[in-house]
Amino acid sequence: MKILVSEPIAEKGLEKLVQEGATVDLKTSLTRQELLKIIGEYDALIVRSNTKVNEELYQKATQLKVVGRAGNGVDNIDMDGATKRGIIVVNTPDSNSVSACELTIGLLLATCRNIPQHHIRLKGKVWDRSGLKGMELLDKTVGIVGLGRIGSLVATRLKSFGMKIVAYDPYISDSRFQHVGVEKKEKLEDLMRVCDILTVHTPKTEETYGMIGKEQLAVAKKGLTVINCARAGIVNEVALIEALKTKIVARVGIDVPEGEPEPISPLLEYDNVIVTPHAGADTKEAQDNVGVTIAQEVISALRGEMVPNAVNLPTLHTQELAAVKNYLKLGETMGKLYYQLEKEAVEKVEITYRGEVAAMETSVISLAILKGLFEPVLKEKVNYVNASVVAKSRGVVVTESKESEVDSYLTLITVKVISKGKEFTISGTVFGKDDLRIVEINGYEFDVIPMPYMLIAENMDKPGVVGQMGTLLGVAKVNIATMQLGRKLTDNRAMMVLTVDSEVSKETLEFVGGVDGILRVRFVKL
Ligand SMILES: NC(=O)c1ccc[n+]([C@@H]2O[C@H](COP(=O)([O-])OP(=O)(O)OC[C@H]3O[C@@H](n4cnc5c(N)ncnc54)[C@H](O)[C@@H]3O)[C@@H](O)[C@H]2O)c1
Numbered sequence: 001m002k003i004l005v006s007e008p009i010a011e012k013g014l015e016k017l018v019q020e021g022a023t024v025d026l027k028t029s030l031t032r033q034e035l036l037k038i039i040g041e042y043d044a045l046i047v048r049s050n051t052k053v054n055e056e057l058y059q060k061a062t063q064l065k066v067v068g069r070a071g072n073g074v075d076n077i078d079m080d081g082a083t084k085r086g087i088i089v090v091n092t093p094d095s096n097s098v099s100a101c102e103l104t105i106g107l108l109l110a111t112c113r114n115i116p117q118h119h120i121r122l123k124g125k126v127w128d129r130s131g132l133k134g135m136e137l138l139d140k141t142v143g144i145v146g147l148g149r150i151g152s153l154v155a156t157r158l159k160s161f162g163m164k165i166v167a168y169d170p171y172i173s174d175s176r177f178q179h180v181g182v183e184k185k186e187k188l189e190d191l192m193r194v195c196d197i198l199t200v201h202t203p204k205t206e207e208t209y210g211m212i213g214k215e216q217l218a219v220a221k222k223g224l225t226v227i228n229c230a231r232a233g234i235v236n237e238v239a240l241i242e243a244l245k246t247k248i249v250a251r252v253g254i255d256v257p258e259g260e261p262e263p264i265s266p267l268l269e270y271d272n273v274i275v276t277p278h279a280g281a282d283t284k285e286a287q288d289n290v291g292v293t294i295a296q297e298v299i300s301a302l303r304g305e306m307v308p309n310a311v312n313l314p315t316l317h318t319q320e321l322a323a324v325k326n327y328l329k330l331g332e333t334m335g336k337l338y339y340q341l342e343k344e345a346v347e348k349v350e351i352t353y354r355g356e357v358a359a360m361e362t363s364v365i366s367l368a369i370l371k372g373l374f375e376p377v378l379k380e381k382v383n384y385v386n387a388s389v390v391a392k393s394r395g396v397v398v399t400e401s402k403e404s405e406v407d408s409y410l411t412l413i414t415v416k417v418i419s420k421g422k423e424f425t426i427s428g429t430v431f432g433k434d435d436l437r438i439v440e441i442n443g444y445e446f447d448v449i450p451m452p453y454m455l456i457a458e459n460m461d462k463p464g465v466v467g468q469m470g471t472l473l474g475v476a477k478v479n480i481a482t483m484q485l486g487r488k489l490t491d492n493r494a495m496m497v498l499t500v501d502s503e504v505s506k507e508t509l510e511f512v513g514g515v516d517g518i519l520r521v522r523f524v525k526l
């Protein structure tokens with residue numbers, strides 16, 4: 001595992017990577033050209049917010065499997081480019097939220113009480129408070145745009161100042177507003193009209209870039225304080241400077257100036273503006289959290305494990321991930337069986353979740369099924385990240401349905417693969433904590449523990465077939481570990497599933513296939 005760390009992360013994180021057996025190159029002052037020249041050697045890249053991970057980089061990064069963003073915002077990473085190449089992108093969304101929230105509160109207090117301006121005067125040996133009258137927070141209204149992790153933390157803390165909190169976030173439920181104890185504004189303009197202080201906490205997206213612009217500031221209360229600790233450009237700086245000039249905006253606190261990391265910003269010309277150099281996450285606690293978390297995640301992702309904070313995968317919390325872990329294994333196993341038993345190109349995959357599994361985050365199990373299905377037959381890398389893109393690009397329609405009830409089992413997954421009008425079905429379950437079982441193939445019922453080597457045969461349900469097959473395998477020195485027969489009494493046919501201790505040669509398979517009554521036999525490797 002060769003990992004390039006292109007921006008500083010905590011020592012603890014680097015130590016963790018090395019402990020886990022990775023070769024780590026910490027190169028934090030590479031030029032872009034130097035980065036592009038060496039990126040092809042690495043399995044993983046760990047960045048913060050300055051490294052642009054884009055098409056230009058992906059084209060050179062021929063070995064790259066994981067991009068680790070040591071922090072939250074992923075606006076410097078081209079997600080589509082990563083997803084289509086099966087590159088997993090992981091971040092650490094929770095690790096620095098408290099620090100970012102505390103800097104927001106810090107900037108808010110600093111701007112409202114002119115703390116840096118006072119300090120600068122005194123440093124110049126001038127004791128003079130004139131022209132720097134502050135504003136109390138008590139009874140003022142703060143408008144929060146984006147009531148996610150950081151927005152909610154800010155809201156909770158500002159309540160203790162006796163402030164009224166209103167928020168605009170069309171993407172979260174009303175119950176979340178109630179839980180945080182914040183008044184919901186349906187429209188951004190409604191929030192702009194009532195707040196004394198505006199603080200933005202959205203990600204930078206096409207929709208949020210410039211969302212606080214000329215029109216929004218035009219309806220704001222005169223004397224507004226604006227704080228941006230989220231991302232440059234969410235508050236349009238040209239409109240902001242105009243509003244400072246017309247005194248609509250009285251104070252500004254910005255952690256993320258446009259053009260960062262260049263230390264030049266037109267905002268610095270204004271005495272009532274405080275700018276910090278994207279320092280929201282720069283605390284010992286946040287950096288230690290971020291460093292260790294990103295190290296763990298990158299290592300897990302490189303080992304092919306499912307990671308809770310994978311940005312280009314369905315969102316899973318650690319507990320949800322623990323719950324679905326065995327189903328991922330089961331799903332991948334079921335998927336892997338198809339192309340080893342059938343040769344028809346897949347047109348449609350219908351996945352049904354029944355019983356306990358139906359209540360879980362099944363989208364990720366469906367990805368495991370697709371990964372298992374396509375991985376054995378494609379040259380390109382198929383993993384959780386690009387499995388659904390691969391299915392789509394091959395014209396495969398995937399449907400998912402859920403039923404809370406199931407006969408005979410507590411939990412059951414059934415995959416129906418449809419190709420040229422033919423249907424292939426396979427069902428599996430998990431007994432207890434981690435006991436995986438295949439319980440049905442094409443209508444034949446079993447109770448098979450999937451093993452690395454298996455023989456699956458369809459035969460006429462008549463005496464002698466099983467015995468002859470056993471004899472032939474014995475002659476070929478293939479030891480049978482377990483054997484199960486599924487029968488369909490209606491058509492006098494049966495299916496045999498054998499787990500064996502070693503590989504079965506083509507020759508032995510041909511002999512077995514020639515036994516009177518064997519309709520077809522396949523050797524399966526899991
Ligand atoms: N300054 C720093 O050092 C620092 C540190 C950490 C995070 N950040 C930034 O802070 C921001 C918030 O981070 P977070 O962890 O709270 O993110 P989050 O994903 O938890 O919350 C973002 C919220 O914004 C909402 N949102 C999205 N689009 C919106 C829109 N058009 N209008 C209104 N609301 C919208 C979402 O529904 C979500 O609730 C991000 O931009 C992140 O990059 C900055």
Ligand SMILES: O=C(O)CC[C@@H](O)C(=O)O
Nearest residue numbers: 048049070071072073281
């Ligand atoms: O310090 C950093 O790397 C950026 C922190 C922050 O903006 C983030 O998105 O996590």
